[in-house]
Amino acid sequence: MDRVLDQPGSLRRRQTSRSLEAAFAVMVALLIVAPFAIYPVFLMQALCFALFACAFNLLIGYVGLISFGHALFFGWASYLTAYTAKAWALPPELAILLGTATAAGLGLIAGGLAIRRQGIYFAMITLALAQMMYFFALRAKFTGGEDGIQGVPRGRLFGLFDLSHELTMYAFVLAVVLAGFLLIYRIINSPFGEVLKAIRENERRAVSLGYRTERYKLVAFVLSATLAGLAGAMKSLVFQLASLTDVHWTMSGDVVLMTLLGGLGTVFGPVVGAFLVIAMQNYLAPFGQWVLVIQGAIFVACVLAFRRGIVGEIANRMRLRL
C-alpha cells in the first residue's frame, strides 16, 4: 500500500498516477479514432463489456469476492431497458436509468444473501441466484421467452440526439463507459476503496479495527451490480435486443474470463480483456463450439501460467501501476 507521508512513497505515487494518466490518455485517443477504422457496432459491444468487466473487477479485484452470477444484473437491466424503451416508449435516458435501477435493486437482494457466506460459497450462491432469475426470465411474459425483446428503438437522447445514427450512438456509449470507468477508479482510490482493499487482505483485522465489513461488502456489491446493469442497459440499446443469452450463466463466465485474462485488480485489465474476448468471439464465431474450447483453455492457461493477466504482467515487468 502506498504511504503518502514518507518521501519515496509519495514520489512513487506521483509516478504511478502519471503512468495511469498516460495510459488513460492513450486509451481515450484510441477509442476516439477507432470508429473510423473499425466497425462501430463491434466497438460499442466491446465497450459495454469493458464496463461490465470493470464493474465485476471492482468486486473480485478490490474486495476479493468472486461472483459467478453477474449476468443476473447485466441481463435484467438489459431486459428492463429494452422493455421500457419499446413497450412504454420511454426515451433512452429514462429506459437506461430504469434498467440500471433494477440491477441496483437486484444487487441489494442478491448481495444481502450472498455476503452471508464467504469464498467459494459466495461464488456458488451468486451462480445459483442468477440461475433462478434465468428461469424467471424464461417464464416471464414480458421478456418474450426464447425470442427475447427484439427491435428495441434507440430513440432520441434527451430529445436532441438521434441515436439511430451509428456515430452518435458510439459517442454516447463511449461517454457513458468512460464515466463508469472513472467512477470505478474514483471508488477504488477513495477512503472507502482503501477499506475494501483492507477487507480483501485481512477481513478479521478490518473487523477488529472497528469496520463493519458486511456493510462495506454489501455497498461494493450493489455498486458493482449497478454498473454491470448500466453496461447491460447500454448493450440492449446498441443491439436493439435483450435475450436469454444476457442472463445465462455463460455470460457470467465470459465476464470472469475477460477480467482474469486482462488482469484481476488492475485498472485497465478488464478493458483489454473485454476487447480481446469479444474480438475472439466475433472472429471465431464460424468455428462453432471451438470458441467454448478456446475460452476454457485460456482459463486454464491464465490460472496455471499467468495469474496476473496480460495488463498485470506488463505492469509488473515495467514496475508500473496500470
Next chain:
Amino acid sequence: MFEIFGIPSQALFGQLLLGLINGSFYALLSLGLAVIFGMLHIINFAHGAQYMMGAFAAYLMLQYLGIGYWTALLVAPILIGATGIIVERLFLQHLRGLDPLYGLLLTFGLALVIEGLFRNNFGSSGLPYQVPETLRGGRNLGFMFLPNYRAWVIVLSLAVCLLTWFAIERTRLGSYLRAATENPVLVRAFGINVPRMVTLTYGFGVGLAALAGVMAAPIYNVSPQMGSDLIIVVFAVVVIGGMGSIMGAIVTGFALGIIEGLTKVFFPEASNTVIFVIMAVVLLIRPAGLFGRHA
C-alpha cells in the same frame, strides 16, 4: 384410484418417484463435491462435465464396442476417474496453497473445454440409451406403476452413498482421510503419502460423478450439456446442506429431490426454482447451511 389433497394419487406418487430419482443424482453429485472439497479445498466446477463424460462413456462403449450397461457401470467410472487423476496431477496439484478461487476458475475452464469438445463431436441434441434388458418393464404397486430401472437407480444410489459414508466415517482408510483433511502436515509426519491420497480422492470423486452419469444415461438423453445445468442445482444443494458433513450431503440431496417433485405436483411453475428459493431461505435463517459447522 384415490385422491390426496385433490391430486390423483398416480400423479402424486409419480412425481414423488421422479423427485427421488433427481434426488439420487443430487445426492451422488453433492457427495462427490463434498469429498473433493474436504481433501483439496477446491470446488470442482468440472463435476457436471465429468458426469456427462460418464454418460458418454457408456453410450460410446455400447455404440462402438458393443459393451453393455452392466460392464459400463463398472468400467466408465474407473476410466473417467482415471482422467480425473490425470487432471489432478497435471493441473490441480500446482494450485495447492493458492486461494481456492483459482481451483474454481481452473475447473470452470476445464468444464468449458470438455463441453465444447463433446458439442463439436456430437452436436447439442440428445442421444438415446436403452434401458438394460434385465431392468425393462415395471411392477404395479397398487397405488402406482414403478418402472424397474428407476427403482434400481434409487437403490443403487442409496447403496453407493451409504458405502461411501461408511468408508469415510467408519474405516481405517477413512480415518486417515479425515485426519489429512484436518492436518495434512501431521499426517505426513506419520509416514502417510498425503499427496497420493489427495490425487486418489479427486479420482474417486470424479468416478462418483461418472457413475451418476452412467445411471442417468437411460433416464435422460445423453447430451453434452446434460451436466452444466444440473451442476448449478447441485451447487445450491451444497450451499443448503453445507459441505462439512458427508451424511448431510446425502440427506440434503434426497430431501431436495423429493421437495422438487412435490412442487411439480402442487405448484408446477416453481419447480425449476424451488431449490434456489430454499437456498435463499436457508441463507437467511442458517447461513452456515443445515449441516455446516462454520460459515
